Amino acid sequence: MASENEVSYDPERTGSWLVCQTCGTQFPTNDKRKVTTCFICDDPRQYVPPSGQSFVSLDALRSSGHKNVFTPIAADPERLIAINTQPRVAIGQRAIFVRTPQGNVLWDCVTLLDDETIAKVKELGGLKAIVISHPHYYSTHLEWARAFDCPVYLSKEDRMWLAQQDAKRQNFITENETHVFGTTVLKLGGHFPGSLVMLFEGRLLIADTFMATPSGLGNWDTDAVGAPRKRPLGISSFAFMWSYPNMIPLAPEELLRMWDILKKYEFGSTHGAFPGLDIVKTPAEMKQRVLESMQIQIRYSGHAGHAMLKQTIT
Template identity: 30%
Template sequence: MSTELVQCPTCGVERDAADPPAVCPICADERQYVAPDGQRWIVPDRESPITLRELEPGLWGLEVTDGVGIGQLAKLIVTADGCVMYDVPAAVTPDAVEAVRALGPMRAIIPSHPHMFGLQSLWSAALDDAPVFVSEADAAWLGHRPSALVPWSGILNPIPGVTASQPGGHFPGSSVVHWEGSDGAGVLLAGDTIMVNPDRATVSFLRSYPNRLPLSADVVERIAAHVARYDFDRIYSNFSLRIDRDAAAAVQRSAQRHASWVRGEFDHLTGPG
């Protein structure tokens, strides 16, 4: 293929084209899956339409139509000090790049975990080599190292009012990003670390969402304790679902519910023993 990168069509993650493995390591892992028709490698998706839409003042989503990969809705925090991209689309087009550029300079690209690497090196290169911050704990999953790669751990403050940290869980380096919000009420971007449920009132915590692997009670309580440091009224996970009010309390209630179920406190609701 006449490109230095290829892309797995199942997870959408970029990889060096020189010697791609027989099977995508990210898809072969128990948190993901290999496509029923087997492994393929394709040239990076530069054609799928990408729509930039405002989710709330100062927060935008990048929605890919009919693209490859998992279908994440990448988020853009837009402030007077510049922009932060949280999670990365598995497609990139000139029109989408220009739309993002129009919002302001990109100060940081932060994938929440390896499933969300997408085409991060191509987005970085198209946005003046914006730094790509990958959790040190998850760097071994990189199939291609962006030229502007910055491994990180602990706390990251890419611009004023925005803080990234790593509660782990879904992956050891899984990160969340807290933003003060244009109204000061607080927004948590949680990726797959905390998944908003379809009821838009509760959240879930899983090692694998497609394969339904749970996390332990202790890990879920650790994640909940980690994000309790932040004040946030709203939470977004890595697709389109969000909780619009009292999200911090919803996370704590959901964590306690999860812990109670996996410890067996509700076994009496499941039928005769």
């Protein structure tokens, strides 16, 4: 784990540094003899593909036709803008540009940072801060923080997963609730000990602290001939996993701990880590969907007597 306390953004210095092709994490060297594996991908919450470990660089991505696409999110197009790299890089997650009255905050991060992206973000007003949900999206966050001269907020519990450190940029969240420039950052844990979500004006940005399921995204309002219908009972909207790629679910006690934090807050939509993972309902229905999804996961994993199954929306 290297310490890099450079104040300014210098793409010529860092452009050749190694970037894991599977998760997008940047390592502070271009020497392939020094970095032969990715410690993030070697963890059971991630993976190394059948083709094996491989690395690229920002210079290579910038010269190979990759671009960051800015897409307003339909639920709140003036204030939430998704940033997604095309063609896909690494996991393929999106960052979300959040426009608050106190300034712009970037939720999560994508690996690619180029002149075009910098110009677009500055056109939108720049950044006051970056908040990253968990280590799988640490990617090139120090490149972004230096380019926009802003702090980046990360959970203290997950600092062991940093490939680079910068005491001038990285701020470590220690509380379950932290206010960052007009947003409320909640530490729910689960996927990682410090996994975060962000609440902004009734919008809950969840990354993959929990993830929308196909049935959660489904349209249950009408049947095949357009007649109104009610959503069937017992339908899960979210999955809560310790490892998503390796399909290892979270334990019931962890879900109860997460619920005890989240149940205090109101939100009418959730916005996940990948394009298309947005659910918009009333606040009452959204919270009920989260609770029901937790209870379904617990019940069908063999814990029919667990205390979480007695929880209700109050």
